[in-house]
Amino acid sequence: MARLSRTQGLVLRIQDYAETDRIAVLLTPDRGRLDLLAKGARRLERTSGAALDLLNLVRVIFYLRRGLALLREVELLRTFPRIREELERLEEALVGLQWARSLAVKGEADPRPFKLTLQFLEGLERGWPPRLARLAYCLRLLAVAGHGPHLAGCVACGQAGELFWAPDRGGLLCGRCGGQGEPLADKVVATLRGLASLPPAALPRLQVDEETQAEVAELLSRFLEAQLARSEPGWYSNAP
Numbered sequence: 001m002a003r004l005s006r007t008q009g010l011v012l013r014i015q016d017y018a019e020t021d022r023i024a025v026l027l028t029p030d031r032g033r034l035d036l037l038a039k040g041a042r043r044l045e046r047t048s049g050a051a052l053d054l055l056n057l058v059r060v061i062f063y064l065r066r067g068l069a070l071l072r073e074v075e076l077l078r079t080f081p082r083i084r085e086e087l088e089r090l091e092e093a094l095v096g097l098q099w100a101r102s103l104a105v106k107g108e109a110d111p112r113p114f115k116l117t118l119q120f121l122e123g124l125e126r127g128w129p130p131r132l133a134r135l136a137y138c139l140r141l142l143a144v145a146g147h148g149p150h151l152a153g154c155v156a157c158g159q160a161g162e163l164f165w166a167p168d169r170g171g172l173l174c175g176r177c178g179g180q181g182e183p184l185a186d187k188v189v190a191t192l193r194g195l196a197s198l199p200p201a202a203l204p205r206l207q208v209d210e211e212t213q214a215e216v217a218e219l220l221s222r223f224l225e226a227q228l229a230r231s232e233p234g235w236y237s238n239a240p
């Protein structure tokens with residue numbers, strides 16, 4: 001009899017596998033990213049299989065066999081109905097879950113990514129502004145993964161003033177240290193700093209125009225790409 005393990009997790013991704021199986025990618029508080037094989041899940045759709053849906057918080061019992069984690073039981077702990085009902089909320093939630101999937105490490109016993117992700121989804125469910133909530137979440141997720149962008153002046157010399165975005169150097173960079181392209185507008189820099197440092201509960205009071213939000217989103221997505229590209233294999237798990 002295989003030894004059973006139990007944990008809880010947020011469902012980051014669901015993928016059909018073989019004819020009747022399903023693979024669920026979970027973010028857990030005690031073992032990082034956990035890829036679970038649910039045998040026959042598509043046949044069990046109406047019973048336990050339905051709990052294994054994107055965005056749900058579930059409790060699972062599983063066992064390991066030949067390096068695979070096989071699902072034995074799943075119990076639904078929490079759903080986020082409002083996120084599902086509002087398109088913009090859902091879109092931002094799904095982008096956030098992709099970030100979690102990219103940054104979560106398999107087998108890592110650090111509860112912070114899980115806590116941040118749960119807090120982000122609970123905030124969206126309560127009505128936090130979706131785009132700002134997602135941007136603040138991504139900045140915090142990068143920080144706990146040890147890859148937070150340097151935002152206090154130039155990453156190389158510390159100078160304030162005119163600054164450029166340099167994802168491959170780790171954040172803000174001044175012109176003398178090699179910053180290229182268009183310098184960032186002051187309000188973009190202020191928004192990045194605010195999102196990285198304000199307590200999440202302050203988000204609903206933050207006033208940031210749509211254009212600035214879109215620019216910050218673009219900067220962060222370039223930043224994530226650069227971090228993933230330069231990380232050694234194995235750092236961000238073996239995503240399929």
Ligand SMILES: [Zn+2]
Pocket residue numbers: 154155156157158159173174175176177
């Ligand atoms: Zn500099």
